[in-house]
Amino acid sequence: MEDSRIALPIGTTLDRYIKKKQDEFQYATGELSQLLRDIALAGKVVNREINKAGLINIVGPIGAQNVQGEDQQKLDVLANIRFIRALTKGGEACAIISEEDEEITDLNNDGKYVIAIDPLDGSSNIDVNVSIGTIFSIYRRVTPVGTPITKEDVMQKGNEQAAAGYLLYGSSTMLVYTTGHGVNGFTYEPSLGEYFLSHPNMSIPENGKIYSINEGSYSSFSTPVKSYVNFCKENSYSGRYIGSLVADFHRNLLKGGIYMYPPTAASPNGKLRLLYECNALAFIVEQAGGSASTGEQRILDLQPEELHQRTPLFIGSKNMVSKVEEFYGV
Template identity: 90%
Template sequence: MEDSRIALPIGTTLDRFIKKKQDEFQYATGELSQLLRDIALAGKVVNREINKAGLINIMGPIGNQNVQGEDQQKLDVLANIRFIRALTKGGEACAVISEEDEEITDLCNDGKYVIAIDPLDGSSNIDVNVSIGTIFSVFRRVTAVGTPITEEDVLQKGVEQVAAGYLLYGSSTMLVYTTGHGVNGFTYEPSLGEYFLSHPDMKIPEDGKIYSINEGSFASFPEPVKKYVNYCKDNQYSGRYIGSLVADFHRNLLKGGIYIYPPTASAPNGKLRLLYECNALAFIIEQAGGSASTGHGRVLEVKPAELHQRVPFFVGSKNMVEKAEAFYRK
């Protein structure tokens, strides 16, 4: 075997990549870079907890419900604690909006950034060892540093995001993020404790053959969504639905496809939350050349009215999302 094949280069570490790209960010003072490192570190801790979940008593429901009325899993609560702790110690975030907390968490510091986060997306899949994830959004606070956090700081449109990303805990753990200059993916190498650049400049195909939707609720879908699903079937598209938003999104980002969570009888505004799920993934998909819509318009242009606001969500390959919107226009 050639020497060059014995020791192939692993690649660029996340820290080195962040430093190299820092000048692309208009507020390049190092604060956002540190914030991304804090999130990456918390992701390592959560990854460790997930990997040993079956060996210690941190699986299953904790016996409480979150603000949405959903049963909290033990790992939901643990992940929320880990991320808020990392962001608090890092000092760059002044406030956190989390799926697991009813109100804004004011970190009482001079940080300039507000974080919206779903600490553990797809947590109902934990007990069956299916891929789950973390989704995060980063905004610059609007009010003066040092003053109390207000809703004005957190109820910002998605177009105001300065960074967004997700962690996918699956067959390998990945961090994918954007600061508005394309999308890059990093794979975690646990023996070294480092994220390495594995998916540079990620782009979603303009078209795809995968549609991801919970067809168990088909009877209560709006008529345009029913027609679009039937259109997908008529054109022999593949139905792929994991039930973990991050996992479904990641597959479609790589292969081309559309993910849909429409309004239903039980969730007339959809189920996914605008601030800490839809905005982040919409920012990422647009940076990768795709599209994200409520069925009636661009997700990133929706002005939030409350912390846990829900919206219908159509996200993925540009042509597929446009086709779904066309059924609404008809």
Template identity: 85%
Template sequence: MEDSRIALPIGTTLDRYIKKKQDEFQYATGELSQLLRDIALAGKVVNREINKAGLINIGGAIGTQNVQGEEQQKLDVLANIRFIRALTKGGEACAIISEEDEHFTDLKNDGKYVIAIDPLDGSSNIDVNVSIGTIFSVYRRVSPLGKPIEKEDIMQSGIEQVAAGYLLYGSSTMLVYTTGHGVNGFTYEPSLGEYFLSHPDMMIPEDGSIYSVNEGMYNSFPEPVKKYITHCHDQQYSARYIGSLVADFHRNLLKGGIYMYPPTEKNPDGKLRLMYECNALSFIVEQAGGMASTGTGRILEVAPQSLHQRVPLFIGSKRMVEKAVSFF
């Protein structure tokens, strides 16, 4: 038997890919590459904790609420600790905006990047074994090094992102990210402890036949959204809604579709957070040829007014989002 058939190649590792592509980044001095490695490492640790959650009683609610008034899950807190610890030790981040913390964390160092992160999105689905994820955005620090973190470092619009990505913890664990030069996906191989390039140059289909929205709240949707949902029914689109943002987004990225979290009577500004959910996924989807809108404007151009600002989200295949927006 030929040697090549005995030992098939296993692909390009994340570390090797980052080094190879580092020169595409205009501030190519190594910090961003190390930052992505720190996030990937924390993702490995969180993946381990999630996979053994049912065995060691770290699933379920912890009995407290986060700044959004949402019940915190034990793994929310654990994931937050893991990512903050990894980013602190890495030294490349100077500040962290987290869904789990009311105020940003000033790491009091000379790091050049600000990280906005949802450490564990969809964590309420852990107990029923549904895919969940981590979402992150990377911004370049604006103020001079050696000075205190300024508001201008923190309150940057999505168009200023230098990198963004997500980790999906499911039947396999994936890291998908962009630095503004396309989107690439890496699948974690646990026996080797490495991420391998599995989805190079990801592009979302320009059109699709999947719509993802919680139709249980249909009566509280604004009229333009109701009209678009009727359009989806007329076109016999498939309704697919997991209730875990990363999982719904990832499926539509691969297959083509639209994810919607519109305004409702209860949440007139929408429910998803601009800084660490919508901006990251919008950067990714645009790099993959898709579109993201509030319904009335481009997500990446929204000027943030607060750390935990909420916005409506219509994101996915370009033609589907354009059609949805046209009803407004």
């Protein structure tokens, strides 16, 4: 017999939710909704491939490097193909910036939106069956529809995002997104092939006791970062670091915490990319009541100069991020 303590009524599907919000906020004429559906659909395909990755020879490196000199994994490349294909077929996107492509992928000049995407985040965890994700940002183009896209369309500040989200391929698969009216999370039910609203109006605790950082690089952290890490230890915070940004971020969003990727000897500007990693999560965290900073400046105010630009990132519970900024002297 079903236990009423654990059996939840299955309610709102992603499709129904998007439709309802579109009617409520009229945030678009339907194209933005369609883009979210396209991304959600590609996410289902990628999820299926990840689930059987070890069985169909798609784990491991592909033998090439991306523009940033990182070894591409087979799944990085496959996920990139899946998302680009879905966004191309949809017709709403005029351009895509991807971690896996050196240049902008030009699509339909009649599309109104520019997409920035990290198709597979947490590549080093693919082969070891640990949670990985996809991160995306959606911007409205600034040049007239029907004309070729320009640098202006692509190099927009994070605070211009129309929507942003991530897919987390974890112990369950989730889609979390915002269109600037709060953050909502949907859990994928594979047997029904549907995402259902499971985490409405997500908000991050103002204070947290989890810190996530690759402490192996401690010796090359700057003094403010070392001081903050020591502060976390003195206060007996829990150290939790999966090494998949999406997964670390998602845990901290639910529980309260901070994720940090500061400048290190190996990555003097930090490792994470502004356009397709940091901006999306910064928009989400702010919509959930948290903050995202370089240590000295709000992430969403940064003016991008390059497609694959990196930035230091401190993101999570508001009071934790302001404590880091205090150590920076902000």
